[in-house]
Amino acid sequence: MRIQAKYILPILVPLVVLLLPASAFPFETLTVMQQRAIALFLLAALCWVLEPMPIYATSVVVIVLELLFLSDKGIIWFRADANTPEFGNLLHYTDIMSTFASPIIMLFLGGFFLAMAATKYRLDVNLARVLLKPFGQKPTMVMAGLMLITAVFSMFMSNTATTAMMLAILTPILAVFKPNDPGKIAFALSIPVAANIGGIGTPIGTPPNAIALKYLTGENMITFGEWMAFAVPFVVVMLLLAWVLLSVMFRSDEASISLDIKGKFLKTSKAYTVYATFTITVLLWLMGSSHGMNSYTVALIPVAVFSMTGIINKEDLKKISWDVLWLVSGGFALGLALDKTGLAQLLVHSIPFENYAPEIVLIGAAALCLLMANFMSHTATANLLMPIMAALGVSMTSLSPMGGETTLILVVTFAASLGMSLPISTPPNALAHATGHVTSNQMAKVGVIIGVVGVALSFVMVWILRLVNFL
Structure with missing residues (x-):
């Protein structure tokens, strides 16, 4: 029935x-x-x-x-x-x-191009490797690092793609825990929770944000930088609360865990182009309209650069969401x-x-x-x-x-x-x-x-x- x-x-x-x-x-x-x-x-x-x-x-x-x-x-x-x-x-x-x-569709398209290039040239994994180092080996601190990195990636990448990537990084960490260790639950939950919360941080982080921008026009218009000005503090507070909640509800039995993410930053001309374009695009978004361009116009810059240089080819285009x-x-x-x-x-x-x-x-x-x-x-x-x-x-x-x-x-x-x-x-x-x-x-x-x-x-x-x- x-x-x-x-x-x-x-x-x-x-x-x-x-x-x-x-x-x-x-x-x-x-x-x-x-x-x-x-x-x-x-x-x-x-x-x-x-x-x-x-x-x-x-x-x-x-x-x-x-x-x-x-x-x-x-x-x-x-x-x-x-x-x-x-x-x-x-x-x-x-x-x-x-x-x-719609300009909102173009904004998302730019975000997809950035995410694809970052994954293709291992920018995401290498950033995760570098950024997790300062968090040491204490389970709660490693989880905090994973949540923070997941949230940051989710601001500019698909929440689903970010989760899939971070769960792959998480697999060897989970293998360290004993079979019935509650810490496994905390770590496995920390990734989707951080991805869902992190997506709130930018207009391209998740589709509902883009839909909201469609109705915030005229006097109610909010720029990319203005959105982040109020959304990022919200994300930070929510991440902290989620981290405390997971640490308390599913306390790990392990005193320390080892973290081994292999890889290194690529040093090819295309990789450098990806690094530079990613940085410039994000900076232009954060600067709002002070340079005369809105976020929709800026979003098409990586589309043009990556297409022109062959960083994103026709086979990659088939993988866009x-x-x-x-x-x-x-x-x-x-x-x-x-x-x-x-x-x-x-x-x-x-x-x-x-x-x-x-x-x-x-x-x-x-x-x-x-x-x-x-x-x-x-x-x-x-x-x-x-x-x-x-x-x-x-x-x-x-x-x-x-x-x-x-x-x-x-x-x-x-x-x-x-x-x-x-x-x-x-x-x-x-x-x-x-x-x-x-x-x-x-x-x-x-x-x-x-x-x-x-x-x-x-x-x-x-x-x-x-x-x-x-x-």
């Missing part, structure tokens, strides 16, 4: 929504376009949760359905009454297609439909949020996001919630003293990345669980504590930023 529901519900529910009369919905007015947008939203939500198809395929389907049924160049029979008020406004087909080439780019672009397209049809605003205005204290709204939004992120893709969660939260932030005047739209989006974004209670919550968790050293119950205990504490800390962080007039 569960297998059937996986395939039937994503088709049946949107069809029922489309066939219902407008009077069946709890809105004073509902246009045909808004009704179609509701059906599309439910289709995306059910497909992202139940996964009858790969989640990136859902994004592609969303974009194609928008072009067919919501755009001004869609099927002519489905836009015959486009000039009537009851029909609503059609979306321009170029706006839908441009989600494939194109599924992530498709997934994010589909989320943008869904947000576009909710926004341009007026459905997001209609949903927000239909709920009396003004009757609730702004603190309750913020806590409720963060709790909902955290809950969803534990059971489905963090990116899919952000894709579904962000358009609605953006509309809510604009419409709810009582949120203005607390930062309005910016505060709401940031709190929800951080909550999306803190969902790490289950092996299915995020790929790094799944990789750690696959090692066989961590049970789902152990992961859940740590994940719930970090998630709840992290959301609470994000509220404190936002309050401090408002206090110093940063937001």
Whole structure:
């Protein structure tokens, strides 16, 4: 029955929504376009949760359905009454297609090129080898070093790729422990926890950050450097709390462990090009717009340099996480439909949020996001919630003293990345669980504590930023 529901519900529910009369919905007015947008939203939500198809395929389907049924160049029979008020406004087909080439997509593409070049020329492993030396041989200190390096790499690389790399480095360390040593659990959990937390540190660290930037425009715009200015301290505090938690819950029986990571920095011309380009790109990102370029423009510099020099060739291009780019672009397209049809605003205005204290709204939004992120893709969660939260932030005047739209989006974004209670919550968790050293119950205990504490800390962080007039 569960297998059937996986395939039937994503088709049946949107069809029922489309066939219902407008009077069946709890809105004073509902246009045909808004009704179609509701059906599309439910289709995306059910497909992202139940996964009858790969989640990136859902994004592609969303974009194609928008072009067919919501755009001004869609099927002519489905836009015959486009000039009537009851029909609503059609979306321009170029706006839908441009989600494939959004500046945010270019930002991620630049990040992928940097990560691939760093791995190909062993910059990541060699940095790990050098950076772990100062941490000695005490288990808790070695774990602190591993978490710190994992978090830093996750700021600029895929969380999944970082976890896979660091777990490979961790394998000989785990072999030192006795079979029933709780330290094994701590070390195995430390990598995914640090990767999930570290991804919050930069706009390219994880897709929910990039999705948030899509809605932080105009007066609410946040540069790469500004994001890091408030996100990195949050990451540092969360890493410290996670390290203490793991050290206390799973204390190792070993007094010391040996660490042996073999390798050396390559000294070829291409390797030096990778080192220089990586450094220059990160510095340009940190400098914000002081040089006249935004982070999206800077992101294409490594793409050009690595392509021109052959550092990244056509075979390497096949290894880029194109599924992530498709997934994010589909989320943008869904947000576009909710926004341009007026459905997001209609949903927000239909709920009396003004009757609730702004603190309750913020806590409720963060709790909902955290809950969803534990059971489905963090990116899919952000894709579904962000358009609605953006509309809510604009419409709810009582949120203005607390930062309005910016505060709401940031709190929800951080909550999306803190969902790490289950092996299915995020790929790094799944990789750690696959090692066989961590049970789902152990992961859940740590994940719930970090998630709840992290959301609470994000509220404190936002309050401090408002206090110093940063937001």
